[in-house]
Amino acid sequence: MEERSTIYEVAKRSGVSTATVSRVMAEGKGFSAATGERVRATAAQLGWVPSGPARGLASRRSGIVGLIFPDLGGSGKAEEESALYVDQVIRGAERAATSVGNAVLIAATQSGSGRRLAFSVAGQVDGLVVLARSLPDEEIAALSKIVPVVVLANLQTRRGHDYVGADNRGGSRALTAHLIGVHGYADLIYLAGPEQSPDSDERFAGFQDTLRHAGQRVPDRPEGTGGFTEAGGDQAVRALIARGRRPRAIVCGNDEMALGALTALRAARLRVPADVAVTGFDDISAGRHVRPALTTVRQPMRDLGERSVRLLLDRIADAEAGHRSVVLPTEMIIRRSCGCASRPMISRGPR
Amino acid sequence: MEERSTIYEVAKRSGVSTATVSRVMAEGKGFSAATGERVRATAAQLGWVPSGPARGLASRRSGIVGLIFPDLGGSGKAEEESALYVDQVIRGAERAATSVGNAVLIAATQSGSGRRLAFSVAGQVDGLVVLARSLPDEEIAALSKIVPVVVLANLQTRRGHDYVGADNRGGSRALTAHLIGVHGYADLIYLAGPEQSPDSDERFAGFQDTLRHAGQRVPDRPEGTGGFTEAGGDQAVRALIARGRRPRAIVCGNDEMALGALTALRAARLRVPADVAVTGFDDISAGRHVRPALTTVRQPMRDLGERSVRLLLDRIADAEAGHRSVVLPTEMIIRRSCGCASRPMISRGPR
DNA sequence: TTGTAGGCGTTATCAT
DNA sequence: ATGATAACGCCTACAA
Numbered sequence: 001m002e003e004r005s006t007i008y009e010v011a012k013r014s015g016v017s018t019a020t021v022s023r024v025m026a027e028g029k030g031f032s033a034a035t036g037e038r039v040r041a042t043a044a045q046l047g048w049v050p051s052g053p054a055r056g057l058a059s060r061r062s063g064i065v066g067l068i069f070p071d072l073g074g075s076g077k078a079e080e081e082s083a084l085y086v087d088q089v090i091r092g093a094e095r096a097a098t099s100v101g102n103a104v105l106i107a108a109t110q111s112g113s114g115r116r117l118a119f120s121v122a123g124q125v126d127g128l129v130v131l132a133r134s135l136p137d138e139e140i141a142a143l144s145k146i147v148p149v150v151v152l153a154n155l156q157t158r159r160g161h162d163y164v165g166a167d168n169r170g171g172s173r174a175l176t177a178h179l180i181g182v183h184g185y186a187d188l189i190y191l192a193g194p195e196q197s198p199d200s201d202e203r204f205a206g207f208q209d210t211l212r213h214a215g216q217r218v219p220d221r222p223e224g225t226g227g228f229t230e231a232g233g234d235q236a237v238r239a240l241i242a243r244g245r246r247p248r249a250i251v252c253g254n255d256e257m258a259l260g261a262l263t264a265l266r267a268a269r270l271r272v273p274a275d276v277a278v279t280g281f282d283d284i285s286a287g288r289h290v291r292p293a294l295t296t297v298r299q300p301m302r303d304l305g306e307r308s309v310r311l312l313l314d315r316i317a318d319a320e321a322g323h324r325s326v327v328l329p330t331e332m333i334i335r336r337s338c339g340c341a342s343r344p345m346i347s348r349g350p351r
Numbered sequence: 352m353e354e355r356s357t358i359y360e361v362a363k364r365s366g367v368s369t370a371t372v373s374r375v376m377a378e379g380k381g382f383s384a385a386t387g388e389r390v391r392a393t394a395a396q397l398g399w400v401p402s403g404p405a406r407g408l409a410s411r412r413s414g415i416v417g418l419i420f421p422d423l424g425g426s427g428k429a430e431e432e433s434a435l436y437v438d439q440v441i442r443g444a445e446r447a448a449t450s451v452g453n454a455v456l457i458a459a460t461q462s463g464s465g466r467r468l469a470f471s472v473a474g475q476v477d478g479l480v481v482l483a484r485s486l487p488d489e490e491i492a493a494l495s496k497i498v499p500v501v502v503l504a505n506l507q508t509r510r511g512h513d514y515v516g517a518d519n520r521g522g523s524r525a526l527t528a529h530l531i532g533v534h535g536y537a538d539l540i541y542l543a544g545p546e547q548s549p550d551s552d553e554r555f556a557g558f559q560d561t562l563r564h565a566g567q568r569v570p571d572r573p574e575g576t577g578g579f580t581e582a583g584g585d586q587a588v589r590a591l592i593a594r595g596r597r598p599r600a601i602v603c604g605n606d607e608m609a610l611g612a613l614t615a616l617r618a619a620r621l622r623v624p625a626d627v628a629v630t631g632f633d634d635i636s637a638g639r640h641v642r643p644a645l646t647t648v649r650q651p652m653r654d655l656g657e658r659s660v661r662l663l664l665d666r667i668a669d670a671e672a673g674h675r676s677v678v679l680p681t682e683m684i685i686r687r688s689c690g691c692a693s694r695p696m697i698s699r700g701p702r
Numbered sequence: 703t704t705g706t707a708g709g710c711g712t713t714a715t716c717a718t
Numbered sequence: 719a720t721g722a723t724a725a726c727g728c729c730t731a732c733a734a
Contacts, residue, residue, distance in 0.1 A: 007729095017704065018705090019706080020703085022729060022730085023729095026729085035703080044493075047493065047497050048497075049471070050728070051407075051726085052407070052413065052474040053403070053404045053405070053413055053475070053726085054408050054710090055404075055474070055729075056403070056710090056728090057404040057711065058710055058728045058730080060729095063471075064456065087435075087438035090441065090457070091459075094457055094458070095422075098458060101471070103475065104457050104458075106455050106457060107445070108445055120400070120452070120454070123400040123402055123403040123406070124414075124415065145398040146355070146399075146400055285635075286640045289610065290641075358712065368722075369713090369722095370721060370722080373713060374713095382719060383720095386719080401711080401712070402712070404710085404711080405710070405712040405726090406711080406712055408712070408727065409713035409725080411713095
């Protein structure tokens with residue numbers, strides 16, 4: 001790595017002006033095939049690529065979109081799993097961006113220092129996708145004064161922004177309806193995720209919807225909390241059992257907690273689904289391998305990432321357009337833990 | 352989002368020069384506390400953040416490191432799992448970068464268009480971490496003429512570059528030794544991953560090492576191939592059985608293939624580990640939940656990401672230093688699928 | 703199809 | 719502790 005060469009050098013050696021080099025590198029039109037070839041050749045020979053910063057400065061467009069997500073927990077096992085969701089979103093975002101020649105800058109907000117990070121990122125990108133729970137609403141509002149912002153999976157922050165999310169409520173509704181309608185269960189309980197999780201809240205709302213519709217007693221709060229982790233689900237269910245509670249079905253806010261629930265129930269010598277049915281949410285791969293296999297709801301995590309970037313790109317292209325909301329459907333995946341005995345089935349959620 | 356304001360505006364409103372504003376935003380020294388406060392306030396009020404591109408241009412440092420990884424497969428289930436590895440690396444890289452105020456730009460090379468992508472990314476970052484299988488060696492060489500490059504998990508491309516990888520060979524060696532030494536198995540086979548996978552090759556080499564050392568017959572090629580996917584492992588083992596082959600133990604190149612192998616063996620009414628032992632590699636979460644639980648080797652994927660970014664940052668800071676190699680240890684995780692009956696145990700790999 | 707030249711918003715150097 | 723002012727490397731009208 002010598003001193004990095006510049007467009008001037010490439011221009012000189014190619015016997016053209018910098019403008020022409022610029023045109024060639026932009027892959028636009030406005031130059032003869034021969035010229036293009038020649039320029040590309042000397043560029044390759046010199047090992048030159050246009051400087052992103054210089055380009056960005058001159059064109060007011062960096063070609064980079066940012067993705068901000070919460071850094072769940074510190075390190076260790078637990079995190080690795082509950083992070084699955086975010087990873088898929090990242091991949092989706094990457095794909096959507098790359099397909100149109102953009103790149104993705106990722107940043108996890110550690111609790112606390114999130115603000116600084118977010119604003120430093122804001123200066124480098126053309127727009128931002130902000131995942132739920134990564135920043136408080138005020139900060140998101142402040143950010144959106146600086147760059148275009150798409151809010152992802154955070155229904156509550158939806159208004160005044162472009163929004164992309166999954167139909168958590170509908171999926172939860174369908175799942176609960178299956179438990180009640182097909183299996184005839186009564187006495188279901190919902191096991192919630194972390195405090196401020198919009199996803200968990202929505203799923204609980206769907207749960208309530210269906211109970212109400214079925215004429216069952218509707219709890220106004222979840223009966224337990226497992227922080228979206230396997231250990232949390234385990235503990236919550238143990239606690240439940242310890243205080244003599246033994247519901248017919250446990251609707252877990254996500255799959256990890258459901259796995260934990262399975263463990264706790266086994267430890268208590270309760271059989272699933274014969275004594276207690278269990279369901280999850282997300283469809284992580286472990287749910288397919290555990291016994292009984294987990295009935296759950298799948299949300300299109302990768303699509304969420306893709307759609308949010310696309311929406312963002314649209315927004316960048318047209319700052320004046322009205323705000324848009326995209327809600328992606330979820331699908332119920334029936335396996336054994338709900339009480340079904342047949343082979344796996346898939347059914348689309350409502351909407 | 353009005354017209355984005357500039358440093359000039361902030362300077363004027365704060366009654367200072369742009370130089371001072373710059374100093375304040377760089378969080379350096381050289382200004383009074385009062386001035387700093389005042390500048391920060393007007394910046395916040397104006398909703399101004401320094402332009403990344405302008406900054407990068409002036410300082411020749413974007414504060415962004417790039418991570419290039421292969422885009423395994425198209426879409427669909429299979430990919431989601433084998434991608435786990437990459438996701439962890441991404442998280443590790445993100446963490447290491449963020450902790451020192453840098454950001455991470457990610458880019459997946461689709462087969463073919465990889466070159467263009469990589470070079471466009473190269474222009475925007477201070478350095479690049481290149482994962483195995485994302486680019487052919489020549490391109491990596493070319494890239495490294497443009498920006499500092501750290502090669503990740505690709506032993507073969509190691510020379511002439513900074514390198515970070517895991518001790519796959521040692522882990523595989525330890526695992527195979529366990530199978531032979533503790534369980535006394537003979538007639539082991541190795542199930543390989545994708546063609547050009549350095550990881551799979553290294554693991555096979557470790558497998559060979561131990562067989563040789565134990566005086567068993569040493570195959571010069573893996574006896575099957577499963578492309579690192581669950582379906583691939585399933586098929587490979589079915590094929591094996593179909594042609595009358597029934598080894599005592601199947602050492603799989605990764606966990607996904609091991610899961611597939613389990614399925615195939617069950618379908619053939621062979622019991623694991625009684626009839627055939629099975630091992631994996633990576634320690635994905637599904638391996639803990641499947642029955643029998645998977646004996647495997649864990650490689651510190653997140654650490655790989657962290658270390659490679661740190662190495663890269665060092666390299667950026669000192670372009671002249673000699674090349675460094677970092678090999679991270681792996682650890683064997685003993686569960687049931689190898690034939691052990693006791694509770695899970697962990698043992699460090701060699702080195 | 704190609705060239706000329708001003709400007710993009712910072713940082714860094716040199717003064718003060 | 720603060721200012722003035724060249725770079726920084728490219729893009730993009732505007733011309734030719």
